[in-house]
Amino acid sequence: MNHSAQLAGKVCVVTGGAGSIGLASARLFVAEGARVMLADLDADALRQAARELGDEHADFQVTDVCDSVQVRELFERTMQRFGAIDVIFSNAGTVGPIAALADYPEQEFDRVLAVHVRGAFLCCKHGIARMRDGGSVIITSSVVGVRGDPGAYAYITAKHAQVGLMRSVAKEAAARSIRVNTLHPGPVANAFQQRVESSLSEVMQRDAGEFFDQIIPLGRHARPEEVARSVLYLASEQSSFVTGSLLMVDGGMTA
Numbered sequence: 001m002n003h004s005a006q007l008a009g010k011v012c013v014v015t016g017g018a019g020s021i022g023l024a025s026a027r028l029f030v031a032e033g034a035r036v037m038l039a040d041l042d043a044d045a046l047r048q049a050a051r052e053l054g055d056e057h058a059d060f061q062v063t064d065v066c067d068s069v070q071v072r073e074l075f076e077r078t079m080q081r082f083g084a085i086d087v088i089f090s091n092a093g094t095v096g097p098i099a100a101l102a103d104y105p106e107q108e109f110d111r112v113l114a115v116h117v118r119g120a121f122l123c124c125k126h127g128i129a130r131m132r133d134g135g136s137v138i139i140t141s142s143v144v145g146v147r148g149d150p151g152a153y154a155y156i157t158a159k160h161a162q163v164g165l166m167r168s169v170a171k172e173a174a175a176r177s178i179r180v181n182t183l184h185p186g187p188v189a190n191a192f193q194q195r196v197e198s199s200l201s202e203v204m205q206r207d208a209g210e211f212f213d214q215i216i217p218l219g220r221h222a223r224p225e226e227v228a229r230s231v232l233y234l235a236s237e238q239s240s241f242v243t244g245s246l247l248m249v250d251g252g253m254t255a
């Protein structure tokens with residue numbers, strides 16, 4: 001192990017770990033000396049991701065973050081396998097429907113809120129109880145955690161709610177020197193955002209990807225690897241006095 005690495009000896013749990021930002025972050029965590037437990041819905045995708053990271057560095061647990069028993073088992077299994085928990089990256093997400101308010105499906109509203117809000121809550125509840133003092137919790141919110149737009153009602157509501165959760169948990173967890181922050185990516189060049197943009201393009205009657213590039217001062221989407229570097233910052237001692245804060249990773253979109 002590289003002892004000058006930023007996460008040497010640390011154990012990180014990553015939800016949405018088979019997805020774009022989750023796996024890009026897990027790769028960086030492992031490169032910086034961590035061992036990683038990946039959690040997601042699909043066993044095959046998880047197995048492939050863990051194999052890529054290497055058996056000695058990574059393991060996986062199929063987990064629906066909305067399910068309290070499964071989330072508790074995720075952290076118990078991490079303790080059994082790696083003996084500690086230092087970083088929780090609560091990152092699982094789904095965009096849900098994009099629709100006019102009057103047409104917005106109510107069951108889908110509840111489902112999307114459950115993934116982001118109940119999911120992050122359960123990760124904090126079951127994970128912080130088991131993590132070492134001095135750890136770091138990072139919750140992936142979004143630029144739409146601090147601004148509204150019509151259409152993605154459940155997603156945008158959920159991403160705002162994660163900030164309230166983060167701020168409250170940060171104040172309790174500080175007694176154990178555990179830091180809790182939210183990460184707010186803008187549009188990322190990945191399949192998740194492509195799906196969002198293909199729906200939005202129909203509503204907007206123009207290319208939504210081009211539209212975003214015009215309103216992002218840096219003029220482009222983020223790469224998953226650059227979002228991962230901001231996750232590493234929050235996970236590591238580089239951010240040792242940062243808690244209860246929102247880190248925008250949006251190319252200036254909310255400036």
Ligand SMILES: NC(=O)c1ccc[n+]([C@@H]2O[C@H](COP(=O)([O-])OP(=O)(O)OC[C@H]3O[C@@H](n4cnc5c(N)ncnc54)[C@H](O)[C@@H]3O)[C@@H](O)[C@H]2O)c1
Pocket residue numbers: 015016017018019020021022039040041042063064065066091092093094115140141142143184185186187188189190192193
């Ligand atoms: N892609 C973007 O442009 C963008 C921008 C801002 C924020 N985000 C947020 O970043 C996070 C990661 O998204 P991504 O871009 O890597 O997309 P992604 O779809 O590649 O990854 C999300 C992962 O979460 C998993 N997931 C969904 N519901 C789950 C559940 N109930 N339990 C466990 N896992 C579940 C999915 O299977 C998927 O692997 C999400 O919270 C998303 O809202 C993404």
